[in-house]
Amino acid sequence: MAELSERRSQCRRISSDGAEDFDRISQLPDSLLCHILSYLPTKTAVLTSILSNRWRRLWTFLADLDLDDEMPSFKRHDDHFQREEVSQSFSQFVYAVLLQNQTEPIKRFRLKCIYPSCNEFNINAWVNAVTRRNVERFELYIPCSKYIALPRSLFNCSTLVVLKLNKLYLNSLESFSIHLPMLKVLHLGDDVFIRCHDSILKLLSGCPNLEVLALESLHNLMCGGWMCESNNFEISFPHLREAKFRFYWIDRCHRSLFKIFKALFDVRCLTISLPTSKCLEYASISDIPVFNNLIQLEITLGLYTRNLLANLLKNSHRLEVLIVHKSRNEKTQATRV
Template sequence: MEGQQQTRKKGKNSAEMLDRLGDLPDSIIHHILSLMPTEYAVRTCVLSKKWRHHWTHVHSLNFKWDTFGGAYYSRPRYSRGRANKFERFVRHVLRCRQPFKLRRLKFHGSRNLRLRNRVFNYALLHRVKELVTDIYDFPPRFLESQTLRTLKFKPLYMLRLPSPFGFAALTTLQLERIALASADIFSSCLKLEDLLLINCSLEVEDFNISAPQLINLTISDLRNYWLEGDRRNKLLITAPTLKVLYFRGTYPLLLSMNTFKDLDKVSIQMYPSYYCRHNRDNWKQECISDIQRMAEELSHVKSLTISVDACKESNKAKVV
């Protein structure tokens, strides 16, 4: 008897909770569903007749291969059958969703080129504002998007991006695991205000970050490999409106900055690469000279921190 009563109470509580959610304004329900993985948002259609079409009004879409089906799968466990289910699900959502503007799209893991093109063309048609993805081979038309404001790109493996990158309307760009192999990769992103480079590698001798409207620049764990003889990588930052700069990377990278009148906060942390510690006998003297030069260039900054870990290379840098 007690067990039956507890079961009834649980069922009653669940029904009351469902009623409370159902009593919310439709706009709030649609917003809540937009924050969920799209797979779970679609499942709410079985709750009741009233909930049958709520998911079609979401303003954001979240498709992720690794978690599709309710469990985590790594890429080596790829199967054609499961891929077909994922692709059919994505096409069903794109076909049934109401034709509202798309605020955010998260799309990860699909190997199907036709599906990728369909998803990105759908996003372009519905004027997407924010994209989070691990896929880099965008359709050419998508690169010309005039509505995309935020792009967060994190591929599974280190890769090179085409140059110029495209996306002229971007204001926020986050790149992770990218080989910076072209000096003009950001030349088309003239409206950038926030730029984050995480775990990237510098593969050209001179690299220039030129962004006339850049305000915040974060570079975390930048590695440089152009170390033949006494040659050094050079990173030049040209951003007249820059206010906050955070940099962490391997020495002997030569960091050079034009005079920035609006800089409020600068944090520079360097640590010697393995090559530097074992093949450059005078690297400590060079480093001291570089610190003096940077301190003179940035003497007007309100908050300035320059530090060098001379003991060992660390791989535990995090974005701040």
């Protein structure tokens, strides 16, 4: 009661007509205010600390951290020295947030960084900090010009449920083991550059409980290393509900795609892009599993991929929805059956 009375006294104010009024939002419990702040970018949430003593430390209890150097306060500058200043400012801000916010577990950590401050040293420090605090959802957007070797702590985080990587040069993963027992959603999104598609096999082999898998716009920069020669990773998706493949596999890595595809026998919704369907056209009938639970299939076909559709339908006994995109001369038509 004493705490509530103190809070009300802090929130009391005088309105324009001289009558007493209350800041009713500030009277809400800390948990509810933190829930409201969690919908804001972290930079904006931190700015609320200037409102009053009541708000000064609230942001330090946030379990959702959204850090983006493209926000207005960190906006891009043409001048080199201004860019360096903004870059350092953002880097210092991220370190300050992680130092002062000690909430555990971290429900969501999203980092988008386009400036040089997102070098490998800083990224590893930030990733290690959030994995030590049992992060559950991790999203990374780092458009850069060199490979980033993400730390092993990210790929061995026992609490991670959602992992989304975008605009990233991802170093090969052969130097450490991968174990993500709680991971349910894996999304390798726009323009993720990898050294070899077999790196994806190793990543997937460490995710036994995936429910949603999306592999989009992957680019292969280097193939033919030792990982391509081994290819001994066991892939199993007993809980997979949804899978999306929207990228091209080079010829020497077709077998990696076939191995992943054969593990999809329990998937319910499957999306296959034109580049992926072109690769699957080389698959033998033994490489296409019997889909026990496939209900929806969405596929883009070219002039020479019609046999693939026939083979898929032959092995999809419970199919209810079929969406076919016919691609000709870079024009796509959709047909829903």
